[in-house]
Amino acid sequence: MIRGRRDNDGRPPSGAGDGGLLGAVRVAVHEARDGRWEALNSLVEVLLKVDAVGDEVVARSALALVAGSPGLVVRLDWHARSAPWHGRYQQPAMRRASERFSGVSSGPVVTVLASMHGDGRIRERAVAAMVSRPCREVMPFLVLRTADWVKPVRDRARAGLAVLLADDPAICLSAVLPMALRLDARQRAAFAVTQVQAAVLAATEQVWRALLSEGGRRERWFVFDIVLAQGWLRVSDLVTFAESDPDVRLRTRAAQAACREAVWTRRLDVLQRLARSARAEVRVMALTGLVRAGKDADVVGYLNDDAPLVRAVARDAARRLGIDVREHYRSGVDTDRPASGAIAGLAEVGSAADARLLQRLLSHERARVRAQAVRSLRLLDAVVAGEMAALVRDPSPAVVREVTAALRPVAGALPPDLPWELLRDERTELRRAGYRLLRGRGVDVELRAALLLAVDANPRLAERGKADATRITRDMTRTTWRRSPRPELQVTEAEHAELLASTARAAAALGEEISQQLGLAGE
Known part of the structure; x- marks a missing residue:
């Protein structure tokens, strides 16, 4: 012992x-x-x-x-x-x-x-x-x-x-x-x-x-x-794990086992209980079980769920019942208090013709609705640069993130000074948005933005700026035997002076080696 x-x-x-x-x-x-x-x-x-x-x-x-x-x-x-x-x-x-x-x-x-x-x-x-x-x-x-x-x-x-x-x-x-x-x-x-x-x-x-x-x-x-595998867990045990366990893998395994047992034994109460779970992966398992049990009418009630997989299972049940899913989502969006799941669902089954219903939600009082409307317009490829640019300073960080993602493909249609203004804003999420909008505009623009971000008050943004400035500098000064061509820094005399000034301000953050390389690269 x-x-x-x-x-x-x-x-x-x-x-x-x-x-x-x-x-x-x-x-x-x-x-x-x-x-x-x-x-x-x-x-x-x-x-x-x-x-x-x-x-x-x-x-x-x-x-x-x-x-x-x-x-x-x-x-x-x-x-x-x-x-x-x-x-x-x-x-x-x-x-x-x-x-x-x-x-x-x-x-x-x-x-x-x-x-x-x-x-x-x-x-x-x-x-x-x-x-x-x-x-x-x-x-x-x-x-x-x-x-x-x-x-x-x-x-x-x-x-x-x-x-x-x-x-x-x-x-x-x-x-x-x-x-x-x-x-x-x-x-x-x-x-x-x-x-x-x-x-x-x-x-x-x-x-x-x-x-x-x-x-x-x-x-x-x-x-x-x-x-x-030994069958030592009762259905009640599995339900408890599925509803409250903090580990997603174990929670999913328990939900799958509980729903399978419930389908075999016709325990519809177990399936309906798990379908009300706060966890999307559990709801998906439960709704799949209800479908197998022939309860499509119960599953259709989840068409406006926040989880994409849950909505997909519900739409499959709706088609079998002959329900027009697209019209359902249009009706759900065209209300004073639309569900975010209905907005996302319309983007999944709709087309650019539905953009009008979504555009009016860009000024909705609820930030979650505005953010989901922006995301849905992006998925429908119905982004209008002017409308989105007006939302980039939204009070909600979530809306700012969605607007930034929507504007990146059309960043060339934005006012040239807007990203730079955002990069110098007091709000952290706006500085992050400005930096993302400047990506892909050429080595000179990316380097200038990275040098500004390297001295940002936010540690994570500063780390990102430092890493990008280091990468760009090493790409410009690497040896010529590399297969890929070195990026060329094409700047005017004024822009060159501005880069040197930015390098001097960021020297402490970048380190001596990168600062010296930047000075040589700019010549």
Whole structure:
């Protein structure tokens, strides 16, 4: 059995030994997740300090912080065998950890560090120690060794993992599952995944339900697919998942299974309930089920739904009932309070002849209606540059985004100064709109706009301007052996002076190299 003092879920007490040392472990783990060799070595140094304290509760809490990131465990394992043999790291921390390891009597921290040693005999002894004195915090490191390249190490780890999963699945599964799935694509990793699958199949309902409610995204997918295939979930369970689960993949799978079962058993109440879901993917499944159940009349009521797929299913049902869908949408749009789904539906089935109904909505009091009207006119290819330009300073950012998308294909018909005025406006969405409208107007225009945006007060816009200015500059100054021709910067003397002034203002943001290249490119 897995040893150690635990809470009800098998974890060490959350507050036990949680002091400055564990705080240092947290910092080291955070830095090592994406850090280089030095960050990983610092993490091992901190773990060795934890081991020196001799408190098993603190040691297990430290290991839990590391094991919480399976990717970090894999990187730490790689790090143990990639230490440089020169400089100030000639005696890396991993080597000292293996020297401190003495077998079963060693603490859990130094044991897991020794399990990553380059010498297979040391790894095998460490695996034996982890199996002899198991705790949930070392389980991810044991899983890692089941894919070891040395057969004796691999066999001992596999035997130990199989026994531990059989003895105490309630504690082991949640600790083993994330690491097993992380190794799934690795060579020799199939054993761990197969053992976890067998443990889930043999687990009690309480255990697999806990995994479904507490696990990470990949773990929940894995467990859900197993229990769904086994038929362990009732329709009420599936409906609950479909209506409230935060994960879209799991929600869709649950809705699909619930609707299929409802069609087979003629549970129309389940289909009608899911058809009222706030999630579009759930509504689509439910309406498809109602269609299969022959309830086209119920499905037609969703012609004005906000989701395109839902509208498509409803239109298919309407055609079978002989309903003129286009006339339905025209009537829905020609009201004082048109539904946004009706506006979008008219764009999907209508033509440019319906543009008149949509144009009058451009001045509607509701921003959502205005935005949808602009989008629909764009889809119908019925954009009039003058009308849209008048909306570009709309109070709603959503309307501004739609107007910008609609104006880009006809940007040449706009007043020449309008995009530049927008680019200097106080509103962030207008500056973004102006920048988008200047795209595709030539290298000189794009470079001027990018240099202005590089010093924008909005960090995201400034980053975009810097990236574009860097790209344009490198394209202009790249070597001539490239196949594609270099863009030429054709500017007047006044425009050249303006570019140099803009470069000077943006020099701090662009960096010395790009600023110098811009100065040469402009000559």
